[in-house]
Amino acid sequence: MYDTGTASPPAPADGPDPHHSRHARRFGLPIATCLVMGNIIGGGIFLLPASVAPYGTIALVAFGVLTLGAIALALVFGRLAHRHPLTGGPYVYAREAFGDFAGFLAAWSYWITTWVSNAALAVAAVGYLDVLLPLHGSTFWTIVAALACQWLPALANLAGTRYVGAVQLVSTVLKFAPLLLVAVGGLFFFRSDNLGPFQASGDSALGAVSASAAILLFSYLGVESASVSAGEVRDPQRNVGRATVLGTGLAALLYLLCTVSVFGTVPHDRLVDSTAPFSDAVNAMFGGTWGGSAVAVAALVSMVGALNGWTLLSAQTPYAAARDGLFPKVFERKRRGVPTVGVLVAVGLASLLTVYNYTAGSAAVFNTLVLVTTFTATIPYLLATAAQVYFLSSGRGDRVHVPRFVRDLVLALAAFGFSMWLVGGAGYAAVYQGVLFLFVGVLVYAVLAARKQRA
Structure with a gap:
């Protein structure tokens, strides 16, 4: 259906893959759902409650609104x-609806979102690694640890999609026990x-909700994971939609319970x-530091799993x-x-970018990175x-009944x-x-369009 320009369309999702080998394997519904949940439940759930705490408990309202919006995106x-x-x-949807330039903007923005998110996740991972090892006493070893958190998942990706799916499944399963402990046990x-004021910042109620939601969107990035990798999913017309909605819904429920706790x-x-x-929460629940250390391990597993999935997405678009x-063409x-x-x-x-974070001060840069990803992620979302509105309004979609x-x-x-x-909540600096x-x-x-025209 690619009728915009002269570029050849991608191969059909169910067609032969010239790069297929025993290391390449298509994802079924369970793995696709784990990919969505693993990418959503990454560093955000373990760090962002502290990032929105300055706004007060009104951030819980923002979380509720954000959950509804994320589920709407998942359904779309x-x-x-x-x-x-x-x-x-x-990228596929924007290009099919509006042409090459719109498709490029979607791909470019989403690509930026993926690798900037990886840098932010690495910064978050080191915060929990510091609970186990006193890394902040050495800038060198802190940077080494952050880089290791990125390159180990990259090596798993280079080994093939078979190993990407295995890492994603294991990391998703292992992270659930401590998350459920905080989500249920914390109640x-x-x-x-302990909640503090409802509105702690000097912003208006609407401004506080918007600002909180812009930061919290980082914790929901990944709702599109299954659609981005649709070519690697078995029976994508059936499984991608189910995995997207199922993974987003389960992650949203866990998010809300964990944040309240x-x-x-x-x-x-x-x-x-x-x-x-989360380590502080478990220490407050049971006393001592053993519980916090166990949660720190789980957080690291979760973030490495998220980095594993995001690394794949950073290459797929x-x-x-x-x-x-x-x-x-090299891509x-x-x-x-x-x-x-x-x-x-x-x-x-x-x-x-991670090295720059620790050179410039990671605490301030983390929030900046999160807000930048909020803006860049909303471009392909928009x-x-x-594109969906266009497909429905132009009659190019399948015939369906009016409801x-x-x-x-x-x-x-x-x-x-x-x-x-x-986009409005991200703030002027991030935009x-x-x-x-x-x-x-x-x-x-x-440059690429000029080369294509000459060809």
Whole structure:
């Protein structure tokens, strides 16, 4: 269906894969669901309760609104993946609806989101590693540990999709025990006087909710994971939508329970300055430090699992764009089911950004990175939801009865409005930096388009 430009379309998702080997294996529904949950439940759930604590318990309202928006996005991505079950996710949908330039912007923005998120996850991982080892006494070993958290998942990716799925399944299973301990057990130790003020910042109620949601979106990045890797999912028209909705719904439920428990077990004034809020919560529940250390281990497993999935996503979108001539051809190289050049470039950029974090001060830069990813992530979200509105309004979609059409249109409009609201909540500084990233991409597109025209 690719009728925009002269670029050849990607191979069908169920067609033969010239790069297939015993190390490349398509994901079934359980692995695809784990991919979604593993990418969503990464560093965000373990660190962001402390990041939004300065806003007060009004952040819980933001979490509720954000959950509804994330589920709306998940449903839209499920419908889009059913229509176009190809690797690339938002890039595929934007290009099919609006042409090459829109597809490139979606791919470029999403690519930036993936490797900047990897840098932020590495910073968060070191915060929990410091609970186990006194790394902050040595800047050198802190940087080494952060780089190791990125390169080990990258090596798993380079080994093939078979190992990516195995790591994702193991890390998702192992992280659930401590998360459920905090989510359920914390309710028995809940104390309302730990919550602090409802609105702690000087912002208006709407401003505080918007600002909190913009930070918390980082914890929901990944709802599109299954659609981005649709070409590696068995029966994508059926499994991608199910995995997206199922993974997002389960992650959202766990998120809300965990956040309420952390807010109710750790005193507000201590939570604001915490670098490992879940460890502090378990220590408050059981006393001592053994529980906090166990949660720190679980947090590290979770973050490594998230980095494993995000590393794959950081290579899949430029791979799909490169096949259409919208990214440098070098990103098209694939081995054992994994775009190897995309993995290496993404982990290299994230490593450089991680080193910069510790040179400039990781605490301040973490929030900045989170907000930048909020802006860059909303660009492909906006384009994908607008593409769904276009498909429905133009009659290019499958014929459905009126109630289903109305349902899909309302969901798409709600997801679009939700994404616009997040752009406003990201703040001027994050939008400014994100726009700079986008303009660099425009220059890259100009060069690639010129080469394509000469050819």
